[in-house]
Amino acid sequence: RRLRGESTALTLESVRKFLTREEDSIVFSLIERAKYPRNAPAYDPSYLGSPAKFHGLSLVELFVRETEAVQAKAGRYENPVEIPFFPRHMTSTLAPPYDFPNELHAAAAAVNVSGTIWREYLDGWLPQITSQGDDGNYAPTAAADLVCLQALSRRIHYGRYVAEAKYRDAPQDYNTAIRAQDRDALMKLLTFEGQEDAVKRRVEEKAKVFGQDVTLGKRADGGGNATDYKVDPVVVYRLYGDWVIPMTKMVQVEYLLRRLD
Numbered sequence: 001r002r003l004r005g006e007s008t009a010l011t012l013e014s015v016r017k018f019l020t021r022e023e024d025s026i027v028f029s030l031i032e033r034a035k036y037p038r039n040a041p042a043y044d045p046s047y048l049g050s051p052a053k054f055h056g057l058s059l060v061e062l063f064v065r066e067t068e069a070v071q072a073k074a075g076r077y078e079n080p081v082e083i084p085f086f087p088r089h090m091t092s093t094l095a096p097p098y099d100f101p102n103e104l105h106a107a108a109a110a111v112n113v114s115g116t117i118w119r120e121y122l123d124g125w126l127p128q129i130t131s132q133g134d135d136g137n138y139a140p141t142a143a144a145d146l147v148c149l150q151a152l153s154r155r156i157h158y159g160r161y162v163a164e165a166k167y168r169d170a171p172q173d174y175n176t177a178i179r180a181q182d183r184d185a186l187m188k189l190l191t192f193e194g195q196e197d198a199v200k201r202r203v204e205e206k207a208k209v210f211g212q213d214v215t216l217g218k219r220a221d222g223g224g225n226a227t228d229y230k231v232d233p234v235v236v237y238r239l240y241g242d243w244v245i246p247m248t249k250m251v252q253v254e255y256l257l258r259r260l261d
């Protein structure tokens, strides 16, 4: 067991390995959400009625808030990799402490894009990964959304660790840009276009491999067009290229701006 403060191997290689594994979680979670249609009432605050009781929450908000409270009790948010969507409703953990490695600068606490993730996932991406319709399965739908949101948030907020690894590799280069509070220079320093391209192509491929129907006696991945897959691989490519990667980079910049505080 690791002792608190013992240095850990946070390297560009280790953070990329983490992000690659998170791709699996994200693609699987999207496939699970796509099992259900849009199910609009789950997102409509008027569905639950009685605003006094639920403070005008949608079913999904209520579900995520209450589930996070249970997971907080079980210790989920003791690990700094995890960030809740409803921190004000947290109760403290009942689990005995575990010395999670703390590799980040204290300023990491100020970096949080949960609100943006919540909004843009629900309003922008959900309609693209689900079919129109309502099958009444609102609770399983909310449960599937929670898993998607948690995986996306963990990946995007992991930008804090990516930035820390990059900073440790070349502190002098970053220090100049940090002292100047130069966002553009930081963005340039931390961007690896070839890496981004590889990530996008890999998640598209994962959506094809994980999201195909498996039939005995047939070679896997014989699929042709998007409708053969449980979630459209092109949408997954764009989800990463237009959103997950830019958001991760934004988190990296926000973290680095505070790295010398």
Ligand SMILES: C=C(O[C@@H]1C=C(C(=O)O)C=C[C@H]1O)C(=O)O
Pocket: 016, 019, 162, 190, 191, 192, 193, 195, 196, 199, 244, 245, 246, 248, 249
């Ligand atoms: C995460 C990294 O930083 C940037 C963001 C990437 C991403 O979110 O996948 C990929 C390459 C970089 O431009 C990285 O270098 O691995």
